[in-house]
């Protein structure tokens with residue numbers, strides 16, 4: 001019999017966060033589904049009737065550290081077994097906007113700062129802020145949705161802002177794994193694969209369902225020994 005757990009998922013209103021929420025609810029667990037704009041959550045609301053006791057929709061803008069602190073105060077008595085830091089942005093790209101704001105020679109440094117704020121500072125601030133609640137949980141897991149694009153060894157996408165934000169996130173995951181080991185908190189960086197969501201302008205080869213099924217298996221397997229690793233949705237190790 002599976003034990004009911006509490007998950008906190010960021011960016012839960014669409015894309016991978018929505019599919020995480022759906023599959024975790026279907027597995028019988030509770031989800032604190034964090035969304036930036038709680039007025040724009042039609043897809044999430046479709047689960048509300050069926051999962052009225054286990055789906056808790058909460059407001060969170062990870063760019064705004066006061067918003068992170070406020071959510072933390074609201075959930076102060078909740079134990080969190082697994083926190084999934086999923087929310088992220090890719091920034092402007094030629095195939096979306098025909099701009100080259102994160103390409104060498106024409107870099108827009110405000111764009112770079114914005115992408116770091118969301119993809120790096122937000123998730124790390126979440127990890128600092130929610131440590132108490134995670135330590136109260138049985139699983140004590142923090143997951144960070146990164147990308148192979150952040151790998152120095154395995155990928156050479158030329159999008160400076162997005163790629164380096166994930167590289168820096170990976171290094172932060174490795175540091176947190178070391179720091180949090182003695183508190184038995186496990187930390188994992190994952191690449192979901194190239195998944196059909198609004199983030200990538202088409203050409204993706206994976207359905208969210210398959211990506212999330214795979215990532216949930218990897219999260220289940222995560223233990224202190226594997227803490228600090230960087231894996232694909234299917235469990236393959238990714239080189240830093």
Ligand SMILES: NC(=O)c1ccc[n+]([C@@H]2O[C@H](COP(=O)([O-])OP(=O)(O)OC[C@H]3O[C@@H](n4cnc5c(N)ncnc54)[C@H](OP(=O)(O)O)[C@@H]3O)[C@@H](O)[C@H]2O)c1
Pocket residue numbers: 010011012013014015016017035036037060061062063064086087088089090118145146147148191192193194195196197198199200204
């Ligand atoms: N799809 C892929 O192929 C792929 C590949 C590698 C890695 N990833 C990573 O997977 C994660 C999810 O991506 P996705 O494909 O599901 O993208 P998506 O469909 O664009 O969804 C992104 C989610 O992040 C939320 N978000 C963005 N900025 C936020 C903020 N400041 N505060 C709170 N929420 C915020 C969005 O909320 P709003 O609706 O309010 O904008 C949305 O819910 C990201 O970290 C991404 O880098 C995706």
